[in-house]
Amino acid sequence: MRLVVVVTGIVLLVVAAVVLPSLLQAGEAAPASGYSLLSPIRSGNLTVFPVVASKSYDTAEFLTLDDGLRSGEVIVTEAGQARGLIRRRPGEPAVIHPIRDAEVNRLVLVNNSKRPLLLLAGEIVTGGKQDRVIGKDRIVPAESDPVDLSVFCVEPGRWVAANGKANFGIVPGTSGGVLASPVVRSKAMAAKDQQQVWDSVRSSQQAMAESVAVAPGAASEVNATTSYARVMDNKEVQKQVNAVAEPVQRNYESVIRQLRDKNAVGVVVAVNGEIVWADIFASTQLLQKYWPKLVRSYATEAVVTRAKGGEAILKDAQRFLDDLQGRHETAETEPGLYRQTEITGDGYKVFELTSLLPKTGFAVHVAKMAD
Numbered sequence: 001m002r003l004v005v006v007v008t009g010i011v012l013l014v015v016a017a018v019v020l021p022s023l024l025q026a027g028e029a030a031p032a033s034g035y036s037l038l039s040p041i042r043s044g045n046l047t048v049f050p051v052v053a054s055k056s057y058d059t060a061e062f063l064t065l066d067d068g069l070r071s072g073e074v075i076v077t078e079a080g081q082a083r084g085l086i087r088r089r090p091g092e093p094a095v096i097h098p099i100r101d102a103e104v105n106r107l108v109l110v111n112n113s114k115r116p117l118l119l120l121a122g123e124i125v126t127g128g129k130q131d132r133v134i135g136k137d138r139i140v141p142a143e144s145d146p147v148d149l150s151v152f153c154v155e156p157g158r159w160v161a162a163n164g165k166a167n168f169g170i171v172p173g174t175s176g177g178v179l180a181s182p183v184v185r186s187k188a189m190a191a192k193d194q195q196q197v198w199d200s201v202r203s204s205q206q207a208m209a210e211s212v213a214v215a216p217g218a219a220s221e222v223n224a225t226t227s228y229a230r231v232m233d234n235k236e237v238q239k240q241v242n243a244v245a246e247p248v249q250r251n252y253e254s255v256i257r258q259l260r261d262k263n264a265v266g267v268v269v270a271v272n273g274e275i276v277w278a279d280i281f282a283s284t285q286l287l288q289k290y291w292p293k294l295v296r297s298y299a300t301e302a303v304v305t306r307a308k309g310g311e312a313i314l315k316d317a318q319r320f321l322d323d324l325q326g327r328h329e330t331a332e333t334e335p336g337l338y339r340q341t342e343i344t345g346d347g348y349k350v351f352e353l354t355s356l357l358p359k360t361g362f363a364v365h366v367a368k369m370a371d
């Protein structure tokens with residue numbers, strides 16, 4: 001019986017992948033946002049609605065943080081380790097000289113690659129004296145000078161270099177970095193408050209401890225660390241998150257394969273029937289790079305959310321996606337590099353990162369959160 005349900009779900013997704021674009025081409029009015037939704041993918045209390053864009057952009061030049069850290073072309077270090085950086089000659093790697101003490105809400109990044117680096121708010125960098133979460137979307141130019149990063153601590157119990165090293169990197173034995181759950185991302189992006197970030201991390205940790213309490217010793221292991229990344233790396237926690245994430249990941253990847261030419265670029269996310277988040281990228285290619293991290297972020301939110309709700313429907317998700325204008329807007333611009341716009345509406349916030357690099361001028365990433 002279970003197999004029949006799964007197969008039926010996949011069939012419905014494939015049908016949606018074919019039928020929806022055809023309907024729009026046949027004359028049905030496209031949504032005002034330029035984005036359309038497909039039938040939802042459900043796993044437990046998590047629902048994601050695939051987003052299809054009317055246009056796609058070339059994002060091949062953008063480097064992700066995971067790829068940059070893995071290759072060694074991107075260096076993230078404590079603030080005190082990056083002052084005095086010099087480049088001896090064009091193309092030669094940067095040299096880091098320590099000058100001053102580290103700071104909780106400040107890291108420094110150097111992009112030694114020849115590609116612009118894309119950073120997403122909510123990406124967690126592990127190592128240094130504390131794990132940190134990046135506080136805002138931004139683009140770092142190729143072969144950059146040291147760039148100050150706005151970050152928040154997600155590991156309040158440690159202030160000593162991990163393994164004696166000040167730099168940050170990919171946790172050994174993992175496929176990549178961690179993206180915080182929407183509730184933690186929202187505190188960093190919208191509230192911009194360290195205490196609220198700590199509170200949300202602690203609440204998530206407690207909820208995870210309760211969810212794995214049935215496994216001997218698992219809850220005590222979760223409570224024994226203050227590191228958000230280490231909680232997510234706990235074997236019992238991974239089982240809980242995987243149980244929600246893997247069906248969604250498999251089904252969505254199938255949809256992406258079906259819709260690569262139709263510009264599948266993101267998702268609208270609901271937990272317990274309540275729409276809470278949307279992530280939209282400039283291309284299917286960019287979405288695919290982040291998808292493994294994104295789906296685990298959403299699954300984590302589903303695991304730690306205990307309240308029971310109804311079932312999210314397509315109409316409500318489309319309404320959430322279409323309403324991106326808001327009533328108040330602020331923007332921060334790095335000329336010739338990027339513009340980050342924060343839009344406040346009734347019961348939501350939108351964060352839009354627009355590339356200002358040559359031959360771009362498009363929104364690389366849009367995140368929308370329900371307040």
